[in-house]
Amino acid sequence: MSMSPEQKAFLAKRKKEKLLIRLIQILIVVSFFILWELSAQHGLINEFVFSKPSSIFQTIYQLILANNLFNHIFTTLYEIIIAFVLGIVLGFGIAILLYEFPLLAKILDPFLTMLNSLPKVAIGPLIIIIAGANIKSVITMALLINLIVSVMTIYNGFQNIDSHKIKLLNSFNATKMQKLTTLIIPASYSTIISSLKLNISMSQIGVIMGEFLVSKEGIGYLIIYGTQVFNLSLVMSGILILIIISFILYKLVVALEHKLLKNKS
Amino acid sequence: MTKLLEIKNLSKNYQTLKGEIPAILNIDLDVYDGEFIAIVGSSGCGKSTLLNILANLDNYTSGVINYHKKNLKIGYMLQEDALFPWLTILDNALLGLKIEKKLTESNIAYVKNLLQTYGLGDFLDKYPSELSGGMKQRVALIRTLAIKPDILLLDEPFSALDYQSRLAVSNDVYKIIKKEHKTVIMITHDIAEAISLASRIVVLSKRPAKIKSIYEVKLANPSDPISNRQDKKFTTYYDQIWRDLDVNVA
Ligand SMILES: Nc1ncnc2c1ncn2[C@@H]1O[C@H](COP(=O)(O)OP(=O)(O)OP(=O)(O)O)[C@@H](O)[C@H]1O
Ligand SMILES: [Mg+2]
Numbered sequence: 001m002s003m004s005p006e007q008k009a010f011l012a013k014r015k016k017e018k019l020l021i022r023l024i025q026i027l028i029v030v031s032f033f034i035l036w037e038l039s040a041q042h043g044l045i046n047e048f049v050f051s052k053p054s055s056i057f058q059t060i061y062q063l064i065l066a067n068n069l070f071n072h073i074f075t076t077l078y079e080i081i082i083a084f085v086l087g088i089v090l091g092f093g094i095a096i097l098l099y100e101f102p103l104l105a106k107i108l109d110p111f112l113t114m115l116n117s118l119p120k121v122a123i124g125p126l127i128i129i130i131a132g133a134n135i136k137s138v139i140t141m142a143l144l145i146n147l148i149v150s151v152m153t154i155y156n157g158f159q160n161i162d163s164h165k166i167k168l169l170n171s172f173n174a175t176k177m178q179k180l181t182t183l184i185i186p187a188s189y190s191t192i193i194s195s196l197k198l199n200i201s202m203s204q205i206g207v208i209m210g211e212f213l214v215s216k217e218g219i220g221y222l223i224i225y226g227t228q229v230f231n232l233s234l235v236m237s238g239i240l241i242l243i244i245i246s247f248i249l250y251k252l253v254v255a256l257e258h259k260l261l262k263n264k265s
Numbered sequence: 266m267t268k269l270l271e272i273k274n275l276s277k278n279y280q281t282l283k284g285e286i287p288a289i290l291n292i293d294l295d296v297y298d299g300e301f302i303a304i305v306g307s308s309g310c311g312k313s314t315l316l317n318i319l320a321n322l323d324n325y326t327s328g329v330i331n332y333h334k335k336n337l338k339i340g341y342m343l344q345e346d347a348l349f350p351w352l353t354i355l356d357n358a359l360l361g362l363k364i365e366k367k368l369t370e371s372n373i374a375y376v377k378n379l380l381q382t383y384g385l386g387d388f389l390d391k392y393p394s395e396l397s398g399g400m401k402q403r404v405a406l407i408r409t410l411a412i413k414p415d416i417l418l419l420d421e422p423f424s425a426l427d428y429q430s431r432l433a434v435s436n437d438v439y440k441i442i443k444k445e446h447k448t449v450i451m452i453t454h455d456i457a458e459a460i461s462l463a464s465r466i467v468v469l470s471k472r473p474a475k476i477k478s479i480y481e482v483k484l485a486n487p488s489d490p491i492s493n494r495q496d497k498k499f500t501t502y503y504d505q506i507w508r509d510l511d512v513n514v515a
Contacts, residue, residue: 168341172360172365172412173364
């Protein structure tokens with residue numbers, strides 16, 4: 001297929017624009033670090049509180065040398081992924097239950113609303129006592145935060161299904177199971193997929209919160225430990241690593257979402 | 266002609282928190298094999314309620330419905346095409362068979378043949394979004410025909426279409442139905458459509474729906490629905506039904 005000169009020019013312009021945006025973004029990050037470094041070195045900002053990039057990179061380097069940075073990253077990632085997967089599987093299951101048993105949904109409605117509006121961190125200490133000061137508490141904390149959101153999103157998707165399609169299946173005498181597999185689930189496919197994005201963010205919030213409350217490992221632990229010993233370079237390192245992890249995870253989920261939605265339609 | 270269905274003294278009240286809504290009152294109607302019955306009535310009078318009851322999708326308050334054939338099979342074509350956007354045209358047309366676990370080779374061949382015959386042969390692997398309104402309506406009809414029903418219930422099957430395609434599609438659908446020798450009960454708002462298609466027209470009163478009058482349609486030169494509109498006796502029926510409907514133009 002040959003391209004018209006207009007189309008070529010248009011595509012070239014778009015490509016150029018994209019490149020420009022990337023360049024400026026990189027420039028912003030680099031200048032931010034340079035400014036930060038310079039202001040700290042010249043006493044414009046309090047180095048003790050804000051640390052400075054060179055110290056942060058050195059801290060990260062030492063953490064790698066001491067060979068436990070990757071342990072911390074691994075722990076946090078592990079917790080996030082377990083919470084994420086559990087959140088989706090349980091959220092999906094509970095949403096189906098609520099949909100299939102409307103009476104149950106009506107009964108549980110005020111309790112779900114309460115649970116949804118409750119600041120989950122408030123029950124953190126209770127979770128520690130019940131689940132123990134271990135990784136289980138962290139995952140429970142994260143689940144508590146992401147589950148309600150998953151359930152609500154998926155359940156809402158179910159409820160918005162076109163009633164005419166349900167009537168159609170009823171006219172064919174479809175069983176509950178058939179309605180679920182031929183209509184309810186495929187029709188809410190995109191809702192379920194888009195709940196993944198929300199879920200990954202919630203899982204991260206939950207895991208870090210959990211690690212703040214109780215942990216011996218993980219990025220949240222590094223940050224809390226850093227604060228306790230007034231090692232602000234350590235705190236900043238933790239935050240920096242967390243920013244990178246969450247950015248990558250988010251991008252991965254978005255890519256997954258694209259892939260799943262493309263295959264479907 | 267053999268009687269397929271007998272409706273006696275049928276009444277239906279809807280129960281709501283604000284009270285009881287009578288929707289259908291004492292309807293008597295016999296349906297014979299091979300008939301094309303059109304039901305006309307003002308908006309909200311209870312037409313869809315009647316079809317829902319006949320299709321076993323809703324219960325009724327009192328009366329009797331006798332099905333004169335054992336396991337009388339009912340095909341219901343809803344007002345909306347209700348095609349599943351994630352299924353291909355072929356899979357949409359096969360949906361009823363799939364639910365009834367009757368996806369046999371001969372049934373699939375039957376559906377493919379219907380799609381072929383009615384101008385959808387090139388669209389088997391396409392999705393509903395790629396079809397025109399009239400084509401979607403035909404897929405919905407074929408999906409209903411696929412399960413080989415004895416009676417077809419059609420709820421305003423052409424209402425989603427503009428006037429031009431409405432005429433064309435009703436002509437097509439009429440041909441399909443006659444060729445497949447189906448018994449039909451069709452709801453419509455359109456008096457002209459009723460006269461041009463039906464062999465009998467049932468006029469319902471305002472809510473609660475009672476039978477106001479029944480017309481045997483005997484045109485001078487019965488032909489296809491579009492030509493029927495030019496028939497000598499067309500306007501006579503039209504005027505009578507219009508008067509029966511007692512539409513208040515406020
Ligand atoms: N589930 C329901 N609960 C309570 N009232 C209902 C219910 N369904 C329908 N009705 C009422 O019963 C009456 C008849 O409804 P129906 O849908 O049968 O009318 P219709 O003749 O098909 O109308 P239209 O021509 O607009 O399609 C209406 O007044 C409607 O408000
Ligand atoms: Mg209706």
